[in-house]
Amino acid sequence: MIHIQGFSSPGNNMWIPGSIEHTIYHAMSTSPDHFSFPTETDLKFTVECRKRILTNANAMNRSHAQFEVFARSRCNPRYWLRTRTGGFQLRSGVSPAAAIEDIQVNSSQYAFECATAMMIILYQSVLHMIGPQMFDRLYTDLYLYSWEADPDLGLSADHTASIIPGDVVYFHNPDFYPKTSPWRGENAIAMGNSIFFGHGIGMRKAEEIVHILNQHRRRGSMRSAYLMSTATRLDFVRIASSINGLSRSAVSKIPSPIVHHNQSSISYDMYKRKKLP
Template identity: 40%
Template structure:
């Protein structure tokens, strides 16, 4: 444990204290998981700082230098490197507008990009199509039930009495210490996130928003093989 400090130490302790077992085939996979979760948190915080617009699909925007809008989302333009396109979302955030599901997928892509080489990233994600929960199968997002959240997990605050469909809920990255980042709301505690969603309910709503007992993660066993030795 002495090799871990800061956010990595918080992730390690959360894994060690979790009531749900976490299995790794190699030490490399374990260390990669720590790194990837740290980079998910960093990517979420950076997106919060950059503040791209919060937009439904009809008013959404992606930098046309890198992306083409289709009926199904934004596709990577030919001859554009995936690594450059994902980096541009963070470098030129004013050129982008999207909702919280898309934000989570983009955070995952950024975290993977920061955890493996550009060459490997560009090999894995050559034909990106981004919107909502659309993602390349090599990203390997999966969702499980349970509330033993680890920093770097993506959770969901459900808002059953929503007014506008875009506020049916909020996908959020768990940052640790009861802090969550959700695009469109920002960094909040669970109580503050629920309070924010409760202001976005229909008239005479009676059901409060709540944090669901589920979490989404990436397939670290698959992705770890593309990272350099630790």
């Protein structure tokens, strides 16, 4: 259900029926969940940004970037410094926008696990919405490691009754075989039409992802992998406000501690719990 300034949105005619934007809008408007927006412009920004997430997920699926655990991650040294924990730290003097774009342009030089892949897709999508100048101003000290996220993204994990295209979802494998820990789960972009993109496994239906994860359970396990009822989402309205210069400057950001957990394929919720004191 969509509300703009407290009233139900009549915006079904803003997009051509059958378009990606219309599909996203319809999924939001028919969802039992409530999506509230200060203005119609914020709604349009949200729908367009979700579309960009789908576009960038498709681009990563077609790219030569590989799945790897943190110990074997790779990046282009022209833009990134690979840390000893397997993260990618933006080089001094490098444009954050150029560095994020390079992951697609020179994809064969990159390898990372699936949580990092989700963050890359989200950063790419925000960049394509707000432009390189604003992106460089807001995201001056990029660090790619698992779910580590700049606070200006407003990332959150919400319990959801329905999945919207552009959501990041998590397939949990509670009895994963410890020696194949990357199969503890799969972060994936909801693409619509019951299709999901997971870095390393590509475009799959939900039942296919569950089947793949179930092949990597402990011997004798009777518990199946499953799609969790949470969605990790950007704060689209907050990001939209940055276009009008309403976002906090990079100087005023309060950094949160980074947890180098060395566990591939964890959910955003799992990462948040690791950051708790």
